[in-house]
Amino acid sequence: MCKISPSVLACDFSHLADEVKSVEAGGAEYLHLDVMDGVFVPNISFGPCVIHSIRAQSAMVFDVHLMITDPIRYVGVFAEAGADIITIHYESCDDPAAVLREIHRLGKKAAISIKPATPASVLKPFLSDLDMILVMTVEPGFGGQSFMPETMASVRAVRQMIKESGRVIELEVDGGINAQTVVTASEAGADVFVAGSSVFRASDRGEAIHNLRHAAESVK
Numbered sequence: 001m002c003k004i005s006p007s008v009l010a011c012d013f014s015h016l017a018d019e020v021k022s023v024e025a026g027g028a029e030y031l032h033l034d035v036m037d038g039v040f041v042p043n044i045s046f047g048p049c050v051i052h053s054i055r056a057q058s059a060m061v062f063d064v065h066l067m068i069t070d071p072i073r074y075v076g077v078f079a080e081a082g083a084d085i086i087t088i089h090y091e092s093c094d095d096p097a098a099v100l101r102e103i104h105r106l107g108k109k110a111a112i113s114i115k116p117a118t119p120a121s122v123l124k125p126f127l128s129d130l131d132m133i134l135v136m137t138v139e140p141g142f143g144g145q146s147f148m149p150e151t152m153a154s155v156r157a158v159r160q161m162i163k164e165s166g167r168v169i170e171l172e173v174d175g176g177i178n179a180q181t182v183v184t185a186s187e188a189g190a191d192v193f194v195a196g197s198s199v200f201r202a203s204d205r206g207e208a209i210h211n212l213r214h215a216a217e218s219v220k
Contacts, residue, residue, distance in 0.1 A: 159189025
């Protein structure tokens, strides 16, 4: 089953709790929370206090994407704040395996992400430690960017790696996902779709989420 993970970067932060509730009521399974430090990516978003503040407002899976340098310093804080899945970037640390093990030690699901220019092959050594892989379909750091179709080669390569591993690992895509590009990403093998503007800027969030899921599942 395909899952939709609305990205709060696109929501109205002056009504954050209500925005979160609206996408949960609309049927989203995950809530995507982009944490950016202004170093690993050229933008700053929010930290664990914001995640903690909305944790009591939602039963959704909190899909926390750490776009920060040396993430092992902070995974404990985000686990305590309410993260269910913690995603680190392959490019952000010297020893990704150690960070993934620490995430599991904290009782959370562990995921790793790659930027568009990073070859999918770098992920092979970590498959046994992963619950999810995130392939960025835009350059990380800002919402509202255009989908990069060339990243589908990485999605297909990751899907093949997952198949060969025999493990159950979700494959997520993030960046420029709408009712058209979700089909392209689903055909390539993705099954979790981060969507920001296409959900939070829709007049009917439930309909937007339903349409994304239906489009993704139509090619499975």
